[in-house]
Amino acid sequence: MRIKLDRTVCDGFGACAVHAPDLFDMDDWGYPTLRGGNDIAPEDEAAARRALLDCPAHAIIDLDDRVPLLAGGEAAVARTSRPGSSAE
């Protein structure tokens, strides 16, 4: 599992560090940092996923769970189609 911490949207409440203290550390300003980088060991995945799911700002992203944006592919169409749009 690979995750990304987007500190630009983080609100600094620290739930991630409570759920996964081995993965997240809090800096002097009260914002989290990733202790070991983006790659999460299998034994830490449950804690990482719990932090991700409980993050109120959606600042923790599962990089393995992203839909690839392929030009003209189904994923690109699905993400841009809206009722009444001409993309359908």
Ligand code: SF4
């Ligand atoms: S739980 Fe989310 S919003 Fe809260 S400190 Fe952690 S990354 Fe930031």
